Amino acid sequence: MTNTNIYMWIGFSVVAVFLACFSYAVECGGECVAGSAGIVRCSKYPNGGAAVGSAGIVYCGKGECVAGSAGIVRCSKIKGGGAAAGPAGIVKCQGGCEHGSTSMCEHGSTSVCE
Numbered sequence: 001m002t003n004t005n006i007y008m009w010i011g012f013s014v015v016a017v018f019l020a021c022f023s024y025a026v027e028c029g030g031e032c033v034a035g036s037a038g039i040v041r042c043s044k045y046p047n048g049g050a051a052v053g054s055a056g057i058v059y060c061g062k063g064e065c066v067a068g069s070a071g072i073v074r075c076s077k078i079k080g081g082g083a084a085a086g087p088a089g090i091v092k093c094q095g096g097c098e099h100g101s102t103s104m105c106e107h108g109s110t111s112v113c114e
Helices: 003-022
Strands: 032-034 040-043 049-052 058-061 065-067 073-076 083-085 091-093 097-099 105-107
Touching: 032 049, 040 049, 040 058, 049 065, 049 073, 058 065, 058 073, 058 105, 065 083, 073 083, 073 091, 091 097
Parallel strands: none
Antiparallel strands: 032 040, 040 105, 049 058, 065 073, 073 097, 083 091
């Protein structure tokens, strides 16, 4: 094997190892918040949101979540979509809003997710 072939083989090997290592993607959950009891809950959805409602309960969604003036949590219907409350406390969402849900939450974890 010539030096050129050896260098090509090493180059291809490095690229193959790089692709094998970085092609595996871990899909993490979204935003996490602590409710009034101090229990951390996180959205099950990547880039999903979480917000605390008027009773101190954490509600989650597919997109960003915001508690409006009445403490009702509304979330974007689309994964990763934005939400914001205007001056009157009315929540507006990208792609439309839906009520936040405890079923869209999962318990917070101490494991590292990168």
